[in-house]
Amino acid sequence: MEFLQCSEVENGGFNKEKYGWRCRAKLAVRGSSANPMIGLYEEGTHNVVDIPECRAHHPNINAAVELLRKGIAKLEVEPYDEDLGTGELRYVQIIFGNRWRHLVGERDFWEHVGGIDIYLTPSSFGQANTRAFDSLLRKLHKYVPYGSAVTDLYGGAGVIGLSLAVAKKCRSVRCVEINKESKHCFEKTVSRLPNVDSNMSWHNVDAALEPLSWLVGSDVIVVDPPRKGLDDSLLSALQTISSVKRKAVASSSSPSNLKEEKRPWILREREASVSVQGSNRPDESDVLPQTLVYISCGWDSFKKDCKQLLSNKAWLLEKAHGFNFFPGTQSCCVKVLDLPKSEPMLDLDNEGKGETAE
Ligand SMILES: C[S@@+](CC[C@H](N)C(=O)[O-])C[C@H]1O[C@@H](n2cnc3c(N)ncnc32)[C@H](O)[C@@H]1O
DSSP states (O other), X not given: OGGGGGHHHXXXXXXXXXXXXXXXXXXXXXXXXXXXXXXXXXXXXXXXXXXXXXXXXXXXXXXXXXXXXXXXXXXXXXXXXXXXXXXXXXXXXESOSSOOOOOSSOSSXXXXXXXXXEEEOXXXXXXXXXXXXXXXXXXXXXXXXXXXXXXXXXXXXXXXXXXXXXXXXXXXXXXXXXXXXXXHHHHHHHHTSOOOOSEEEEXXXXXXXXXXXXXXXXSXXXXXXXXXXXXXXXXXXXXXXXXXXXXXXXXXXXXXXXXXXXXXXXXXXXXXXXXEOOSOOOOOTTOOOSEEEEEESOHHHHHHHHHHHHGGGSSOEEEEEEEOSSTTSSOOEEEEEEXXXXXXXXXTTSTTOSSEEO
16 A cells, blocks of 8 residues: 555654644545545534645645545545445544555654654654644653652653653653553663663553552652543552552651551562663662653543542642644643642633643
């Protein structure tokens, strides 16, 4: 399929920094084989709007759509008909999957974000709007104390964790990611980091499995889940950890007293998929998270998760910031910092319009 060429969009065939084009597309196909419509739903309907010259998509996506249009007509492929439930082609996804063929241009794709060089492959998650992401990271850095132990859940190639390792001289950074394709990106990125005396590791693990074991040992937890939000098991682990912490404070437990408590989790030695050791390897099993940073690209799931975290005062919301990752749309990316010290500042029923805009 000629579409494979679109992987080049991800691999540096254009200047994302400058234009901020979207380089992935999921489009609906309707109409007839003679006159196919390939585009997005009109707001609030399932009427497909043809967008042959979409200005938000990279031109290569538009070119691929044009090629598809010709192919549908030539091969007489019948687009889906929602009323009749008939047809052969309903949606197309452009630039997805984990098999890529290098056609032209540089084989390696690096971008500079969060103060470090990041290596990305087409099959690893990459932020579409690097300029907005860079602003988000710079803001995030301010909330992470120097020398923290950080766990970066839903970490992709580890961009957030590794930028923190460098900027905040973190004593440890653990990145947890379900997509094994991102391991190579983490390794390559680490290879270009300046000298950092930090224990850095990347784990190919489902964050929903044994989440407590990722929370214990961290001062700061960063979560950056897909649009569906946090997994239930992680949400309840975050609530559990908060109540353990409150109990510890109430009984003025020292860390060593905490160690003696019967704890509901067992820290099992895990085999890290990638591990880079700094000189400092303290026993972190008594450290509990003080700060949770929630990066969200799904407002509804974020509201739901946040309400649950704020219930029973498990966590208190300190700050929220909105970032315009998708210019020309109503979507924004929200970064929230939960710290157990002040009252909520964000009105969760205000449909995401009340935060500081960046
Ligand atoms: C919004 S992306 C964020 C990636 C990364 N933080 C970044 O900024 O590049 C969400 C990531 O979560 C990963 N993911 C989805 N479900 C997961 C799970 N259950 N456990 C761990 N990672 C998961 C996805 O593969 C994806 O890389």
